[in-house]
Amino acid sequence: MAYEIVPYALEFEPQIIQLQTHLWGAGTVRNAAYLEWKYAANPFFDHILMQLALCDGRVVAMRGLCGTQWEVDDSTGRYLLPYADDFVVAPEHRKRGPASLVMQAALAEGTQRGFPYAISLGASPITFVSSLAAGWRSAGPYESVWRRRTPSLRERVAQRIRQLTRFDRVAAWWRTLQGREIHRPFAHLDARGGAGPMSVAAEPRPQAMAALIERLPWDGRIRHVRNLAYFTWRFRNPLHEYRFVFWDDGGDLRGYLVLQRYLSERADTGCINIVDWEAAAEHVRAELLRAALQWGRFPRVHTWAVGRDDATRALLREHGFVAEERASVRKQSGLLVHPLAQTPASAVWQLGRRDLLRIADWDPRMLYSMAG
Amino acid sequence: MRLRDELLLFITASGIVLPDDVGTDTSLIRSGLLDSSALFELALWVEDRVAVGLDLTSFDLAEEWDTLAKLERFIERHRRSAL
Numbered sequence: 001m002a003y004e005i006v007p008y009a010l011e012f013e014p015q016i017i018q019l020q021t022h023l024w025g026a027g028t029v030r031n032a033a034y035l036e037w038k039y040a041a042n043p044f045f046d047h048i049l050m051q052l053a054l055c056d057g058r059v060v061a062m063r064g065l066c067g068t069q070w071e072v073d074d075s076t077g078r079y080l081l082p083y084a085d086d087f088v089v090a091p092e093h094r095k096r097g098p099a100s101l102v103m104q105a106a107l108a109e110g111t112q113r114g115f116p117y118a119i120s121l122g123a124s125p126i127t128f129v130s131s132l133a134a135g136w137r138s139a140g141p142y143e144s145v146w147r148r149r150t151p152s153l154r155e156r157v158a159q160r161i162r163q164l165t166r167f168d169r170v171a172a173w174w175r176t177l178q179g180r181e182i183h184r185p186f187a188h189l190d191a192r193g194g195a196g197p198m199s200v201a202a203e204p205r206p207q208a209m210a211a212l213i214e215r216l217p218w219d220g221r222i223r224h225v226r227n228l229a230y231f232t233w234r235f236r237n238p239l240h241e242y243r244f245v246f247w248d249d250g251g252d253l254r255g256y257l258v259l260q261r262y263l264s265e266r267a268d269t270g271c272i273n274i275v276d277w278e279a280a281a282e283h284v285r286a287e288l289l290r291a292a293l294q295w296g297r298f299p300r301v302h303t304w305a306v307g308r309d310d311a312t313r314a315l316l317r318e319h320g321f322v323a324e325e326r327a328s329v330r331k332q333s334g335l336l337v338h339p340l341a342q343t344p345a346s347a348v349w350q351l352g353r354r355d356l357l358r359i360a361d362w363d364p365r366m367l368y369s370m371a372g
Numbered sequence: 373m374r375l376r377d378e379l380l381l382f383i384t385a386s387g388i389v390l391p392d393d394v395g396t397d398t399s400l401i402r403s404g405l406l407d408s409s410a411l412f413e414l415a416l417w418v419e420d421r422v423a424v425g426l427d428l429t430s431f432d433l434a435e436e437w438d439t440l441a442k443l444e445r446f447i448e449r450h451r452r453s454a455l
Contacts, residue, residue: 087408095388129415130408133401133437221410325417328424329415336388 001055003098005105008039008050008064015059016052023088024239033238038086038187038370041236042067043229049082049113051105053089053098061089061098063106065118067370069225078225079351080319081109084120084338088125103134110342115357116348120336121369128333136350139335140359142304142366145321149299185272185298186243186263192295194245197254198287200295201244204350206231208253209248212278220309222354223362234367239264242275243290247284255279257288259296259371270276272296274303275342275372276365293319307363375421376444396441400419401434406422418443 008016015037039048045067060204065082072079084106091097110118132138150195162254179243186202194200211227224230235242242262247255258276262269279285293301305313305323324331337356338348354361366372376396382401383390388410391398398407406414414437419426436446437444 089408094409095386095407096406097404100404103408124411126408129412129433132428133406133411134432135434140429228392292412329419329426329428332428334429 001092001093001096003060003101004054005101006052006054007109010049010053014053016050016062019059019062019088019090020086020174022090023086023266025264030238030263037233037236037238038066040235043233044069044080045082047113049106049109049218050086051102051109053093055093055098060093061102063087063102065106065110065307066370067324068119069230070222070351072222072354073220077352080115081280082115082340082347083120083370084336085122087097099130100134103130107338107340114273114341115180116131116339117271117351117355118338118339118345120338121364123333123336123372124332125332128268128336129329131336134338136336136338138359139337139357139362140306141327142364143306144324145303145305145316146324147293147301147316147319147321149297149320154240184268186241186296188257189243189245189259189288189292189296190282195291195361197247197249198291199246201246204235204258205246205253209256212253212256216278219363220352220354221361222351222356223363224368228341237370238247239267240372243296245288247279247288254281255284255288257292258367259292260366262349270300272298272301273366273372274301276367277303282311285312289315289328304364304366305352306359307365337364376440377445379391379417379440379443382417383410383414386410394440397439399403399438400443401438418447421447423433426450 006012015263017028017031019036020035021028024034039050048064050062050064064085068081068083070079070081072076078238087099087103107118110145113341120127120131120136190202192200193279206228206360209231211228213226235258239262241263245257245259248255256276256278257274260273260275261271274289277285277288277340279288280316301321303316303321305316305321308316318368343349349356388406390405398405401411415426415428418437431446435442437443
């Protein structure tokens with residue numbers, strides 16, 4: 001089959017939205033909102049960096065790179081980098097070649113626009129493999145840690161009832177009850193609402209959060225710029241739902257913890273991710289975690305431990321988080337980098353004075369990844 | 373069945389369209405013959421024959437898996453080191 005590779009144009013948008021249903025699931029309204037949020041409303045790029053493969057005039061594959069802004073060494077060193085994420089090929093065109101063509105074209109566009117590197121923090125295992133084959137290099141894995149709560153008495157009873165088919169009506173009633181929890185995983189957290197200096201909210205407080213980041217010490221490792229524009233935009237992702245646990249003290253925000261879950265039926269909707277977590281003092285950090293877990297009563301919570309200090313890792317362990325076993329190819333992912341400028345393969349890939357391929361030079365958060 | 377024949381059988385069975393004149397030194401990855409889904413399936417297949425937890429970042433995938441001959445050498449080398 002012959003493919004024509006073209007850059008994004010508004011006229012293709014309905015077809016792109018339709019194509020995205022293969023990635024994010026049914027519901028063109030939500031897919032349209034996602035496209036608008038991620039690319040058109042992106043606070044860092046004023047253009048849409050996306051390449052499409054056409055076959056007989058129809059969009060059959062896309063690769064999108066959205067805008068991100070990173071800081072390193074000190075806040076004067078700021079870099080705009082395209083973040084490679086949405087990558088979808090229509091099922092009937094898979095294994096026919098358009099995937100590598102759109103990927104190459106997207107990187108070529110990034111080069112043309114003068115960006116030094118492209119990055120990716122949330123590649124699916126499929127994209128991770130093909131990215132490595134296409135010259136991307138991995139800085140390292142995220143050290144995923146999970147907390148799986150022991151089922152409560154009610155959950156164990158529900159499980160037992162489900163096994164007993166002769167109690168059909170009772171089983172159906174329990175399923176309904178359980179279903180409520182699956183579809184409203186933040187119900188317990190919302191019902192609690194907060195206590196003392198801590199409060200639970202469904203909306204971020206961009207100004208206060210950005211001011212807190214500004215006040216907190218930073219060791220100069222590579223991190224995403226978390227300013228007012230970023231926080232205002234970031235949590236509007238229509239494919240995710242967020243909750244915020246805030247700690248206020250005398251009118252000042254002293255800490256926050258952000259929980260996220262997926263809304264797409266193609267994702268793991270029962271998993272809660274801790275995507276960002278900052279505090280001005282250790283006891284605030286510890287209390288935020290304790291409150292989120294205790295109040296939320298989530299069956300499964302996941303976060304990245306990479307880049308976290310020993311005290312935070314110990315805190316996660318205390319609360320029952322355990323490291324994922326060595327991942328099979330089926331689950332492998334990690335922070336990926338690709339040079340766009342004329343960078344010799346032998347050169348150190350640097351941002352400021354930091355090595356992009358050394359995970360210890362990064363201060364990653366799940367929030368920086370589009371998985372968060 | 374020889375490893376090379378198994379490999380060829382797997383590639384064709386997974387729906388990848390190979391050129392008629394495919395040889396042991398035909399480029400599969402750099403040429404773009406294997407796309408993302410095909411590469412992932414190949415990675416799972418190789419992992420099954422080597423060891424669970426094969427670290428894909430520990431070698432140059434585009435170089436070491438680019439041809440049937442290279443893939444065969446990769447699998448044999450990793451099988452030996454696992455013994």
